[in-house]
Amino acid sequence: MAVHRTYLFAPGNHARRAEKAFTLDCDAVILDLEDAVAVAEKPATRALVVETLKQNPGKRGYVRVNAWDTEFCFNDIQAVTGPWLTGLVLPKVEDAAQVIAVDWILANIERDKGMEVGTIDLLPIIETGKGVANARAIAAAATRVRRLSFGAGDYTKDMSMRWTLAETEIDHARAEIALVSRAEGLEPPVDSVWIHIKDTDGLVRSAEKVRDMGYQGKLCIHPDQIGPTNGVFTPTEEQIAFAEKVVAAFEEAEARGLASIQMDGYFIDYPIVDQARRTLDQWRDIQNR
Numbered sequence: 001m002a003v004h005r006t007y008l009f010a011p012g013n014h015a016r017r018a019e020k021a022f023t024l025d026c027d028a029v030i031l032d033l034e035d036a037v038a039v040a041e042k043p044a045t046r047a048l049v050v051e052t053l054k055q056n057p058g059k060r061g062y063v064r065v066n067a068w069d070t071e072f073c074f075n076d077i078q079a080v081t082g083p084w085l086t087g088l089v090l091p092k093v094e095d096a097a098q099v100i101a102v103d104w105i106l107a108n109i110e111r112d113k114g115m116e117v118g119t120i121d122l123l124p125i126i127e128t129g130k131g132v133a134n135a136r137a138i139a140a141a142a143t144r145v146r147r148l149s150f151g152a153g154d155y156t157k158d159m160s161m162r163w164t165l166a167e168t169e170i171d172h173a174r175a176e177i178a179l180v181s182r183a184e185g186l187e188p189p190v191d192s193v194w195i196h197i198k199d200t201d202g203l204v205r206s207a208e209k210v211r212d213m214g215y216q217g218k219l220c221i222h223p224d225q226i227g228p229t230n231g232v233f234t235p236t237e238e239q240i241a242f243a244e245k246v247v248a249a250f251e252e253a254e255a256r257g258l259a260s261i262q263m264d265g266y267f268i269d270y271p272i273v274d275q276a277r278r279t280l281d282q283w284r285d286i287q288n289r
Contacts, residue, residue: 005217005233011036028060046079053084064089087121096141103143127151139184152192188216207232243276
């Protein structure tokens with residue numbers, strides 16, 4: 001499985017920043033056609049985004065198109081979709097019909113361009129009250145969607161909440177998205193951006209919180225956020241060593257007909273071993289990236 005710890009946003013109409021983003025240690029770059037681009041510049045920015053993607057073959061390049069209910073969404077999708085694109089980020093998703101429609105559009109473009117259907121990833125951002133309320137249906141829509149993401153900025157605005165540093169007001173939304181992702185067999189979700197660019201300690205606390213809630217990464221809005229966020233979602237040397245020890249000890253015990261053991265004061269059975277194997281798989285994915 002590919003690594004999804006850090007997605008870095010870059011404005012699609014700022015060639016230098018977009019190009020620099022592909023040289024950084026994020027797991028994927030999202031070239032933005034939505035919030036970072038003025039309305040008057042949106043149509044012209046599509047071609048710039050495609051050119052940037054073509055200049056970075058082999059890199060994981062996504063494009064955030066404009067929301068489904070805007071006049072720009074359909075033409076955004078048509079213009080940027082091709083073999084140069086890793087995936088689309090669809091903002092403000094509120095019901096399953098939206099992802100089903102975009103999945104259908106992508107499938108037709110892929111056929112027209114001689115691509116295998118399903119090649120282009122689709123990452124919905126759930127960022128309204130209606131979207132959270134419909135998260136289960138969105139996750140269950142049987143589309144190409146592999147993982148969901150959460151957008152706290154628009155969500156708190158939509159819900160008339162105050163987005164605090166502690167972020168307790170969005171615990172429910174985060175938990176719901178993590179729960180439906182697991183229930184419907186999707187990968188762990190990707191969390192919202194952290195808007196306090198200079199507050200690295202706050203970023204780390206936010207990332208640790210969602211990691212422990214079952215998320216696999218965060219959206220990022222500044223290059224300085226990549227390293228700390230990658231660090232939170234990367235197993236430590238101690239965790240890797242412990243996981244290797246757990247797996248080795250349990251496999252030896254299992255060969256003797258045992259399904260539970262004690263190791264260094266820990267009770268080890270299948271759930272603990274499965275978690276250890278997951279840690280090792282994650283580490284291998286990071287190394288392979």
